Structure formats: C-alpha cells, structure tokens
Amino acid sequence: MIKNTNNLGVFFNPKSIAIIGASDTLKFGYAMTNYLLNSEFKTYPVNIKKREILGHKAFKSIIDIPDNIELAIIIVPNDQVLDAVKDCVKKQVKGIIIETAGFAETGIEKYIKIQQEIEKIAHETKIRIIGPNCVGITNFKNKFTTTEIEFTKVLDAGKISIIAQSGVLGNIFIDWGASQKIAFSKSITLGNKVDVDEVDMLEFLENDADTEVIALYLEGVKRGKKLLEVLRKLTKPVIILKNGRSEIGSNAIKSHTGSIAGDDKIFDAIFKQFSGIYRVNNFFEMFDIAQVFATQPLIPGKNIAIITASGSLGALACDEIEKVGLNLAPLNVSTKENMKLIAPNWTSLRNPVDLGPSLLMTFKPALEALMNDENVDAILYIFTVPRKPLEDFSIPITPQLSEIRNYVKRFKKPLIICVFGSRWVLDYFLKDSTKYQIPIMTRVDHAIKAFKVMYDFKNRNKS
C-alpha cells in the first residue's frame, strides 16, 4: 500500500472521534477523555463494561457507534489492542492513535508479535496509525488533543511544531513551554512507529502553514534513506535532539520504544551535511533556539553586540561567541561617542557594553546606538538588575519591551534577552514577552547558539 502524507490531516482535525478504553476513573487517559467529551469535537466513548462515561452514552465496541468515525484513540490494556485495531478496520476509520504501551519495547516475544500484527494491518489498509506507546498529538490552533495538556494553562498557538517518539514531549515540555512563554503550533508523539514516522510528519509540517520551525526529537530511525531525502528538501529550519550518543543510552532507548538508535557518529555526520538541520544537546536548548526562529528576523551577519549590567556575564557571553565562531561586533567610533553622551564615566562602552547600575536609565539610547551601527547584526541583552530596586520604585518593563520590538522590526536585527536573578525578575519580563515577541531565556550559551544556528540557516545552501 503506497501511502502519502495528504491523509495525515485527520489526526489534527478529526470530524468524529472514538476513545476505545475511555474511562471515568483515575488512570492514564482520563484527562483526555474528560476534555474531549466536553469539547466541540464529536467524541464517542467506547468501554466494554460501562454504559455511561462522564454523562455520555458508552458503546461496547466502536462498531456499535451509529456514526462514521474518522479517528480512533486506543487506550485499552496491551492485550486488547489488536482486537480494537481490527474493529477499527471494520469501522473504516481514517486514523488510529494507539497510546497503550507494552509492545516491542518490553523485549517480550508475545508483545513484539502483537506489534508486528498491527504493523501488518497498517500496511494492508489505507488507515494511518500513530503509536503504540505514545500520547498522540496536540493541535494548538483548534485545541484538539489526545494528551493530558490543559488549554486553559498553555499559550495560544505559536509557530513551533514538535515531532517526537516520546510522550514526555506531548505534555511535559508543553507545560514547560507555557511557563517560559514558548508557544507551539502542533506537537506529535510517535511512539513505536508501526506506521506514521518522522518522515511522514516532516513532509506534513513542511506543507503546514502554521509551522515555521520544526523541533525533532529522535530516538531511532527505521527509514533512514527516506529521512535523508526529506531532510534535504525541507525549506524550514529543523532543530534536532537525538538521544543515544552513548552505548548505554542506546540500550536504554531499545527498552523505551523498541527502536535501534543506530550509530550516533553516522547521524552526526549526516546532520552536519544538511544545511537547515541543527543538532542540539538538550530539550531546553532545542526550544530556546526554536523560539528565536519563531519570533525574530533572520540574523543579517555574524557580529554580535552585548548590552548588560554585568561585566561577568558579558565576558562569559564572549567566551560563547568565540566558541561557536561568531564575532563580537567591532563598534563604530560614532556609536561609542553617542553612548558616552548618556552613560556615566565609570561604565565600559566597548563591546560588551557594560552599563552597570545605570542600565535602567541608559538602556534605550544605548540600544538605539547599537541598532544604528551597521557593524552590529544582532544584540544580546543580559538583564541583571536585582528585584529590590525594580519593586521599590515600581519600574515597569513594558516600555523597554515595546521599544525593543520597534527597533527589531525597524532594523531587522534579532534580539534576545537573557534574564538572571530571582524568579520574580524572570516573570516580570515573561509577563509581556508574548505580546512583544521577544525571546526571554536564562542561558547565555543558548542565546549565542541560537544566533549561530540562525546565521548558518541564513547562509545555507539547499541543493
């Protein structure tokens, strides 16, 4: 059966849904069942033992539902999954998400065989299957989800889409993103990949108007050659985190999703070959970099200016700039002269521009001077004012963010804010960061790496 990615839309906007294994007791899948039954998405609960679930009529089998079903979500115990899939075939659903775990990843013969049976069904029918051993998908635009996220507690849709094997990216990092004001477009967890894999989803997201940057968490690859083909053609930036750099890590992956991690060095070489594909070291770096792509103009060159109240953090940022191969911008004489007019005599007006405790008063004219300097391509603003003066004198940060946004748009130069200090100071920036589309992070190394990745993306050669 030749399959294409045109039919993946059913996973993100199904007209009708059946939850097979729907339950009204505290267990995996309860929150999702509760959400979907009370949502605008037409949802039918299926439960062999109950006649009602959370006030909705429950059906013994998907076959009994007096309606067409586009998408089936399966959360019954692993022993019952194969029968549920067979029922879905009879019902002629378009898509199935199997969330249940306990298949090839257990290493147990019996469950490996069940997974193979399901795989066979996927190959012999037109039905697309995601999973097993996953939490499915979330579409932040229409608020459809098969996970446990709460839309009241996450942000409105953004432009970052995530593909992962692992459930941890289906809700845990979505929760984290909301705390950090990082907004997502679509998140997809693939689990053991009996059918739909990262190749399908990369093709789908390349053509998705709501996705500007793709975060891909990879544990293992089945269709390596096809993945390379797709990566070569992509026009959107892809930030990749791949587990299993170590031998013991590879073994852990095998028992996690039953995938083979593959030779990590081969992956590394391949990723480096493709422009537009960037490997990162952890989830936080992945989302910090994606957020810069989602909110900032592409960096025009490699000269970075730093503006801060902390000479130490400025110096640390310089170490990172040199490490990744960017430049510390050599400021124009006129830029320094302009800054001298506004800054106290004890400030350091070389780059990094260290305004010390005068930062709150002198930030705006200093930023303007730097944005105006044609030797400056991007600005890192390291904010290190303690909580006390901000609170004591009720200094609002909104005017700064608003000005920053204006300069970013006018000069088409990206800016990142690194905030250090108490949670209170971080939140004080995050409060309005979505409105003004300024990436806020706590790690200078992530900010500099984001500029570097942007620079490489701007200068990539697509074959």
Next chain:
Amino acid sequence: MIKNTNNLGVFFNPKSIAIIGASDTLKFGYAMTNYLLNSEFKTYPVNIKKREILGHKAFKSIIDIPDNIELAIIIVPNDQVLDAVKDCVKKQVKGIIIETAGFAETGIEKYIKIQQEIEKIAHETKIRIIGPNCVGITNFKNKFTTTEIEFTKVLDAGKISIIAQSGVLGNIFIDWGASQKIAFSKSITLGNKVDVDEVDMLEFLENDADTEVIALYLEGVKRGKKLLEVLRKLTKPVIILKNGRSEIGSNAIKSHTGSIAGDDKIFDAIFKQFSGIYRVNNFFEMFDIAQVFATQPLIPGKNIAIITASGSLGALACDEIEKVGLNLAPLNVSTKENMKLIAPNWTSLRNPVDLGPSLLMTFKPALEALMNDENVDAILYIFTVPRKPLEDFSIPITPQLSEIRNYVKRFKKPLIICVFGSRWVLDYFLKDSTKYQIPIMTRVDHAIKAFKVMYDFKNRNKS
C-alpha cells in the same frame, strides 16, 4: 606589611559601621543604607551635603563620628574615593569595602592611578580593603550585608559560600538561589582586589565552621603561586567557574575588573592537578553541584541508578553518565524481581527503571529496592508527571520527599531529583525541598556531573 586572614572577620560581623556616601535617594546603595540603618548593626551614615539620612543623623566625615568604627563602606563617586579612604585611615577602621566602580577597569590613566594610591595605603596599613568595584559581602547567618539583597526573600543560612570578583554574584545569583531553594552561608564579591583577594578568602572559608563547600568565580589572578599553595591545602570541595576561556572574553574581563585573565589553558591544567577543585561551565551548574555537596552524603561508588516515568529522559541521562565516566548500575536480579511484584507488565525494569504513568504508585517500593541493592551507589529520580493529574487528584509530594530523606540517611547514598514540566510542578517539589534537604534541579547533565564531582572528591588524594 604582612597580613593574615585572622582579621577578615570584621567584614562579616562588624561592631560598628559607617556608610560613606549614604543616600536617601534612588541610586546604587540606597537599599543597603536603608537596611543597615534600620538593622541591629550599629550604623552611621556619612554624607557631605545632608544632615539627616532616613531619620538618622548624618556626618560630614567619618572622622566626625563620636564612636569607634570597625567597618567603612564607601559608595561616593570615584573621584572622591581616595579622600574617603584617607579619612578611614585617620579614623583607624579595621576594614573598608569600596563599592564604587570606575578605576583600573576603565582603562583611563587617571583612575588607574587612584586605584594604585589606594593599593599603596592598603599595603602600608593594617587595614583590610575589599574592592573597589564590588558589592561587598553578605553573611546569611547574622544577616549582615553590604549588598541589596533582602533577607525576608532569601532562605535561612545554608552551607555554600561564594567568592567572586563580580557584583552579579552578590545579589543576582543569591536571588536566583532563593527561587531554587539553594541556601548560602557567605557571599563575597572582591571587585578589583587592591588588597583582599580569593587567596585570603579561601583561607578564611577553609576555617569557617559555617562553610562546607566553596563556589569560586574567578576572572583573573594576581597571586598565582600563593593561590596554588592554598588550593593544595584545602580540605573543602571548591567548585570553580573561570571566565575568559576565549581571547575576546579575556579582553572583556580586562574592561570589567581590570584583571588579566591569564592563559586559560594553564588554569585548566592547574585545576585538573588539584584534587578537590572542580571546574564548571556556568553559574547554574556551579550552584547545582554545590547544593548536592551541601545536602547529600558523599557518593560511595560510581554506579548510578535512574528511576523515571520518561524513557527519553532516562536515555539522555545514560548519555551523560557515559560522558563523565560513571557507570549505569547493573541491578541485582533480586532487585528486578522485587520491582516486578509492584510494577505493571508494561514497565521497563532494567536500569533506567521506567515506571511510566505508574510512577506515583510504584515509586516508593522501587526506590526501596534500588537503595537496598549493593550495586547502586546513587539515585537520579527524574520526575515527569504532568501538572493536571497532580492537581486533579491533590496528590501530595511531601510523603515522597520525607521517604527519600529517610532512605538517603539510612543507606548513605545520595539522591538528586530532576523535575521536568511546568513551573507549577517544580514549585510543588521546591516547597518542601529545604526541609527534607533534597537537591531539586531541572538539568539532568548537572545532576550527573554533581555525582561525578562527588565521586572524584571522595577518591581524591590530598598531598
């Protein structure tokens, strides 16, 4: 003048204090002046223009104060600092902290000379001088500070002491520590180091009963040979962050505190030579590792067990374990058998132990089995349960923390918790982490590095 470190106590517990340049308007030093004048520390404001500061009689000069003064804090503009220091000499103070910036770090001849004059005075008298260009010190035990921190918003005294050139460590990272429930003993910022330097302070903290681990942020060293001597003798662990790995970073340091960063490769070689001294890459890693020393028993061996609900994060932790040269603990057969009795059939009971969504129910017996296993030396607990079920079912975390503490004490094996997800879940753990003395962090790489540093410390050879 031969100086020893016996006379540094005046900086941490002065009997009487003068603030030269005390001010009641919004500027650097206001918060400190306000705090000290209203504290139990006998404090006199000195201001050439005002007769009263915040309800306290102000003196034109420190000489006019009708009382002995042990410690003078100088915050007048840089042009007036030398005269203020000369007055302090006449007054026969024991210690001076010069917070004012604008000396050698400006690169301007005039200010370099003023700094040299002050340095001369320090060498010719018994007076110990900290600074200029710093925020001085904080003693968390008696709540004495020359910085802008607020004791109502930080934690009670802990066992970690910090030495730094930079003001950012005097308050910014103290604020951050409080958000993260990392408690400190003493923090010292040294600035341009005309007299007191890291050598003095390391000797002082080695003999300080309230300090168990030292975090040292180094930008440049003047007495290199002496520093090596002291580092060789120390019995407490020292976590070092040194800026200026790069050439441009070194230049930035020069304009920050006027120090020469020195050849970074030489420092690296030196740090590696000394057991008990560990170099880290950033402030967060520094404090996360220090926190593990401050709260956990020393790791007995190199075998790490991982317990989690996320196979992905477990696999990532394995990569880190291999990277630093620790071992993934080979579990005893009986440990796995014991866990099989309590965990669902779809969980992975190899190490990493992946309990999936069953984590909340199966954590305790699984932890007990791992602690009981003589092949396990330390445990990393990666918590990845989403906010929703925790909130919906009001699951308390306190019993888990309490049990963890009991096991840590009983088996003398360190445990670190890495928490992923929303800020809410992190705070849910942090609420009681101080009480139960469990280090909570968000980075698996920091946790594994902490175990590695502990392992090296345990097995160090002191000459």
